[in-house]
Amino acid sequence: MALKQCLSGCFTEAIDFRKTLGVYNLCHWFNGLQAYMFLDSNAVAVVDISGCFKVYAENCDVDYMKKLRWVLGVDENLDEFFAIARRDRILKGFADEFKGWRPRASDLWWALLVAHCQKAASFRQGWGFLHRIVKSYGKEVVVEDKKILRPPNPEEVLQDPEKLVNSGVGFRAEGILKTAEAIVSKDLDFEKLSKMLDSDIEKQLLQLPHVGSYVARLAMVLALRRYSLPPVDKWVTALVSKVYGVEQRERAAEAYLKSRWDRWAGLAVYAMTITLDAQPLSIALRRVERGVITPRMDVEPSPLNMGSFCRE
DNA sequence: GAACTAATTTATCCGGGGTG
DNA sequence: CACCCCGGATAAATTAGTTC
Numbered sequence: 330m331a332l333k334q335c336l337s338g339c340f341t342e343a344i345d346f347r348k349t350l351g352v353y354n355l356c357h358w359f360n361g362l363q364a365y366m367f368l369d370s371n372a373v374a375v376v377d378i379s380g381c382f383k384v385y386a387e388n389c390d391v392d393y394m395k396k397l398r399w400v401l402g403v404d405e406n407l408d409e410f411f412a413i414a415r416r417d418r419i420l421k422g423f424a425d426e427f428k429g430w431r432p433r434a435s436d437l438w439w440a441l442l443v444a445h446c447q448k449a450a451s452f453r454q455g456w457g458f459l460h461r462i463v464k465s466y467g468k469e470v471v472v473e474d475k476k477i478l479r480p481p482n483p484e485e486v487l488q489d490p491e492k493l494v495n496s497g498v499g500f501r502a503e504g505i506l507k508t509a510e511a512i513v514s515k516d517l518d519f520e521k522l523s524k525m526l527d528s529d530i531e532k533q534l535l536q537l538p539h540v541g542s543y544v545a546r547l548a549m550v551l552a553l554r555r556y557s558l559p560p561v562d563k564w565v566t567a568l569v570s571k572v573y574g575v576e577q578r579e580r581a582a583e584a585y586l587k588s589r590w591d592r593w594a595g596l597a598v599y600a601m602t603i604t605l606d607a608q609p610l611s612i613a614l615r616r617v618e619r620g621v622i623t624p625r626m627d628v629e630p631s632p633l634n635m636g637s638f639c640r641e
Numbered sequence: 642g643a644a645c646t647a648a649t650t651t652a653t654c655c656g657g658g659g660t661g
Numbered sequence: 662c663a664c665c666c667c668g669g670a671t672a673a674a675t676t677a678g679t680t681c
Contacts (some may be wrong), residue, residue, distance in 0.1 A: 449657040454668055500665035504659080541659050563657060609669060 332373060335389035339381040342403055347428030349401060350431070350552045352603055353632045355460055356639035357478040365477050366433070367566040368396045373472050373479075376401070385472050402431030405554060409594040417589075418572055420597065422623040425602040432554070432599060437519045438483050440552035441508045441534075444544040444560075445501050451608035453630055460638040462495040483509035504539025511537055519552070527557045546595060554596035559586045564610050565598055572617055606631035 331627045340346075350364035358365045363377040372386035374397050384393045387472070389553055399461065414424035435443070442462070448456040464480035466489070486493055486509050494502050511517040517537070522530050534545035537569040544558035561583045570577035587595040606628040616622065632638045 448659075449666080449669060451657090454666090457668090497667080499657090499667080543658060611670075637654060 332371065332385035332387060333389070334383055336384035336393055336397075337370075337385050339379070340401075341380075341405060342399070343429055344380060344431060345402065345427070346376065346380045347403075348427055348430040349433060350376060350378060351633055352433070354433075354635065355456070356636045357463065364399075365472065366400055367436075367479050367584070368393055368400065369436070369472070370479070370482050372396075373470055373477060374400070375472060380567075380591045398432050401553070402434065405431055407431065407596075408588075410596055413590055413593065414597070414600065417597075418480065419568070419601055419617055419622055420604060422620075423600050426623050427600070427603075432550070432596065434490045434554055435551050435553045437517065437522070437548065438509070438512050439480055440548040441512075441540070441544065442505060443551060444547040445505045445508065445539070447500060448501065448541075448544055448562075451609060452602070452632070456635060456638060458496055458498050460496070460503075460635075462493065465492045465496050483512045494560065500538070500629065504537070504544075507538045508540065510585065523553060530555060531558055545563065550595040550599055556597075557587075557592040558596035559583060559590075559598045561586070561598070564613070565601070567610050568601065568613060568617070572615055606633070 337338055338535060349423045350359055351361075354364060361378075363375055366374045368384065368386070369391075372384065372391065372393055374382055374384045374393070376382040376397075377455060382397065384397060386393060404569060411424050411428070414420040417424070419638055443455075443459060446458040446462075450458070453534060463480050468479050468481050468485060469476045470479055471477070487506065490502065490506055491507060491524055498505065508517070517533070522533060525533070529547065531542065531545050534540055535542065542558075543562055544559050546558045549555040549558065550560065554579055561579050565586075566577060566579050566582040569575055569582040569585055573589075583594075586597060590597045604624060605616055606624050608616070608628065608631075624631060624633045626634065628634065
């Protein structure tokens with residue numbers, strides 16, 4: 330189906346759109362110059378690295394400007410986060426290079442899908458799942474005469490769970506399907522969650538089968554811009570333990586992150602994965618030792634460079 | 642061509658969130 | 662604490678290269 334143009338314009342805020350659009354974005358949706366962002370199943374924003382945008386949708390009654398600002402984090406003030414980052418052993422380089430970066434918010438469903446795929450998996454493995462899911466469902470919209478793949482919505486996944494399993498997600502399939510059901514039934518609702526406290530959001534998400542604190546908190550970072558509860562996996566535990574000399578236990582790492590980063594702990598974890606190219610632990614540790622703490626363009630795939638999934 | 646090391650390919654094992 | 666699954670890390674094997 331073809332969409333009609335609803336909005337266009339350019340942002341004038343001091344935002345690094347190249348980084349904002351490029352981080353953790355699959356090759357279908359970012360080509361180095363412009364990004365396609367799904368504001369909902371039938372609305373796409375095309376944003377380029379200079380900050381100019383057009384929004385295409387089926388009907389233009391929705392306030393897509395508000396959605397676009399939310400997705401791009403235009404109104405989020407990260408001064409406090411960057412101030413702490415500048416003094417941090419792992420993130421000081423990130424603080425310099427990523428001035429003006431904002432995390433893109435994804436919708437709740439995609440965020441949970443990402444989190445499910447990332448659990449008990451390496452970065453490469455997890456994003457491989459996601460890439461195959463998007464390709465295998467093959468849903469597309471037409472924007473500016475181009476066909477753009479879009480991620481399947483939960484209804485589509487429930488209609489055809491076979492494709493999910495065939496994407497190689499293995500035992501994660503069950504959790505993903507339960508999550509899809511919860512979203513379709515509105516048991517889980519973005520608007521409701523966004524009015525709640527961080528700790529209550531986590532509790533709510535933990536009700537879902539196969540969602541533990543890691544998945545819940547990662548989804549909160551990705552979809553809700555809630556950062557006070559950091560998602561702590563083995564990678565983060567070991568990294569925090571080695572770099573800051575904290576006891577190598579999940580609880581200790583979490584307590585340390587909270588005390589150091591306060592309400593930005595979740596964003597700090599997210600930034601660590603970016604700046605160390607989400608590399609396996611041993612390599613990440615070596616890089617911190619050697620002070621190689623900004624993204625390297627020769628690492629592929631990496632959060633900043635996910636093109637290789639399209640060439641698989 | 643034997644003796645050895647270096648480089649590259651192949652085989653094996655294990656780690657990791659969440660559940661119950 | 663076993664289980665799910667696959668890529669990572671490491672061990673093992675093969676090939677390539679060097680010297681006498």
